[in-house]
Amino acid sequence: MATSHATADAHEHAHGAQHHGPTVGTYNVVIIALLVLLIITLGAAAVDLGSLNLPIAMVIAVIKAAIVMTFFMHLKFSSGVVRTFAVMALVFLVLLWLFPMADFMSRGMMPY
Amino acid sequence: MAADAHAHGGHGGHRHSALQHQFDDMEQQRDSLSMGMWLFLATELMMFGGLFFAYSFYRWQSPWAFHEGASLLDQKLGTINTFVLLASSWTMAMAVHYSAERNKKMLALMLLITVLFGAAFLGIKAVEWGKDYQEGLVPGIRWNYYEHHAGPKKLQELAEHGVSPTNVKMYFTIYFCMTGLHAIHMIIGIALVGYFIFLALKGQFMGGNEQPVEILGLYWHLVDIIWIFLFPLLYLTAGFNPAHFFGGAGGH
Numbered sequence: 001m002a003t004s005h006a007t008a009d010a011h012e013h014a015h016g017a018q019h020h021g022p023t024v025g026t027y028n029v030v031i032i033a034l035l036v037l038l039i040i041t042l043g044a045a046a047v048d049l050g051s052l053n054l055p056i057a058m059v060i061a062v063i064k065a066a067i068v069m070t071f072f073m074h075l076k077f078s079s080g081v082v083r084t085f086a087v088m089a090l091v092f093l094v095l096l097w098l099f100p101m102a103d104f105m106s107r108g109m110m111p112y
Numbered sequence: 113m114a115a116d117a118h119a120h121g122g123h124g125g126h127r128h129s130a131l132q133h134q135f136d137d138m139e140q141q142r143d144s145l146s147m148g149m150w151l152f153l154a155t156e157l158m159m160f161g162g163l164f165f166a167y168s169f170y171r172w173q174s175p176w177a178f179h180e181g182a183s184l185l186d187q188k189l190g191t192i193n194t195f196v197l198l199a200s201s202w203t204m205a206m207a208v209h210y211s212a213e214r215n216k217k218m219l220a221l222m223l224l225i226t227v228l229f230g231a232a233f234l235g236i237k238a239v240e241w242g243k244d245y246q247e248g249l250v251p252g253i254r255w256n257y258y259e260h261h262a263g264p265k266k267l268q269e270l271a272e273h274g275v276s277p278t279n280v281k282m283y284f285t286i287y288f289c290m291t292g293l294h295a296i297h298m299i300i301g302i303a304l305v306g307y308f309i310f311l312a313l314k315g316q317f318m319g320g321n322e323q324p325v326e327i328l329g330l331y332w333h334l335v336d337i338i339w340i341f342l343f344p345l346l347y348l349t350a351g352f353n354p355a356h357f358f359g360g361a362g363g364h
Contacts, residue, residue, distance in 0.1 A: 024209060031202040038194060041344055045352035053351070057344035065337045072205045072333045074326065079139075082146045089154030096161045101168065110172050 021077030030071045037064050130321035142323060149327045153334050156297075160338055163290050167345060170282050176273035181283030182349035184249060184257070186240050188357050190347040193236045194339065200229030201336040204305075208329045211312075211322035219325070220312045223305050226332070230302040237295055244284075251285045287346055294342060297335045304328055 022030075037060055044056045070076045075083055104110055135141035171178045207222035241250075248256035258267060258277040270276060308328055311317065317325055 022205075022209070024206070027202060027205050027209065030205075031198065034198050034201075035195070038198065041348070042191065042352045042354075045344065045348040046354055048351060053348075057348060058341075061341050061344055064340045068201065068333050068337050068340070072201055072336075073330055074208075078146060079143050081143055082150060085147050085150035085154065089150065089157050092154060093157045093161045096158060097165050097168065100165060104169065110169075 021074055022071050026071060030067060033067060034064055037067075130319060130323075138320075145323055145327060146330075149330050153330060156334060160290075160293065163286065163293065164341070167286050167290070170279075170286060171349075174275045174279040174282070176270070177275040177279030178283050179273075179350045180270065180275070180280050181287065182347060184247070184280075185287075185347055186243060187347055187352065189236050189240050190343060191357060193233050194343045196229050196233050196236070197336050197339050200226050200233070201333055203229060204329050204332045208322075208326045211317045211325040214318050214322070216312060216315065216318055219317065220309050223309045223312060227302055227305050227309065230298055230305065234295060234298055234302070237291065249284055250288065251281045255281060255284075290342055290346065294335065294338055297338075301332050301335055305332070 041057060041060050044060065045053060047053075049056065069086065073086075075086055078086075101110075131138055131141060135144065203222045203225045207219055207226060210218040210222055244250055245254055248254050248260055258280075267277070270280070305328065308325065312325075
């Protein structure tokens with residue numbers, strides 16, 4: 001009985017570890033990538049690129065967020081239903097931003 | 113079968129098997145909990161999304177006010193805080209890793225370092241807000257920067273760019289709403305991680321029931337992601353000056 005417990009435990013452990021995905025090495029690479037991207041953000045902001053500064057900063061921020069979601073938040077190792085919920089959260093966020101902004105633009109309230 | 117592998121350890125109190133009775137198996141339980149948390153995170157994004165929309169709207173209408181506002185923040189402290197928060201996400205990810213490894217000591221240690229990083233972030237933020245208060249940059253509480261600290265030349269410069277101090281006041285209103293809501297999330301996160309240290313030291317999460325640590329991690333990482341966007345939007349709008357950063361002075 002004790003042995004069967006031990007094997008079940010070991011099996012579950014191995015299974016669990018596999019499910020939890022990333023290794024320490026992966027996490028180390030991820031944090032270094034995030035810190036490098038932060039330094040790139042600062043470097044890009046140090047140069048005056050006019051109207052390009054904002055899109056560049058946002059693209060880097062999106063890459064950083066995607067890295068955090070993929071590895072730190074385990075989406076790479078999650079099931080389809082969990083990934084769908086994560087993506088839908090972003091879709092709703094885009095809708096929340098896009099339609100009010102389109103409304104204000106159509107009323108001539110935005111200088112463009 | 114996996115569920116009762118650790119049930120033998122449960123005596124006294126309310127320690128129960130990791131598989132709750134409403135689920136068929138561990139995989140279904142795992143997906144349900146993750147899905148529920150992501151749904152909550154979606155509502156969090158809706159809440160912050162409103163603020164990001166307000167930011168976009170007012171920045172689009174008066175870009176120079178945001179340029180001016182960002183130049184009045186302490187860029188050095190904001191940058192240090194960004195490094196601190198990224199590091200805290202790494203320690204939180206490590207905590208989740210060690211909970212899966214059933215390493216109680218390392219789990220508690222990583223959670224503790226996460227709390228310390230979180231507290232450091234809030235401490236630095238408090239110093240920043242204190243400086244903003246002293247300079248008269250807090251709308252509704254102490255807003256007299258342009259009366260006491262900026263000369264007529266500054267007002268003329270604003271006028272040349274088509275904005276007034278009122279527009280800058282709008283920037284600071286948004287700045288305090290966004291960093292304030294973010295800080296509230298940090299306070300809640302720190303309290304939860306602190307509670308989880310207590311649970312971890314009691315031996316919780318060591319019997320195949322470590323998923324709550326991962327769920328807590330999802331929350332912590334979301335708060336980090338929001339800051340990843342807040343930092344360039346609020347602090348770098350007027351550019352980044354390395355000379356200010358490495359010389360002792362603040363952003364202005």
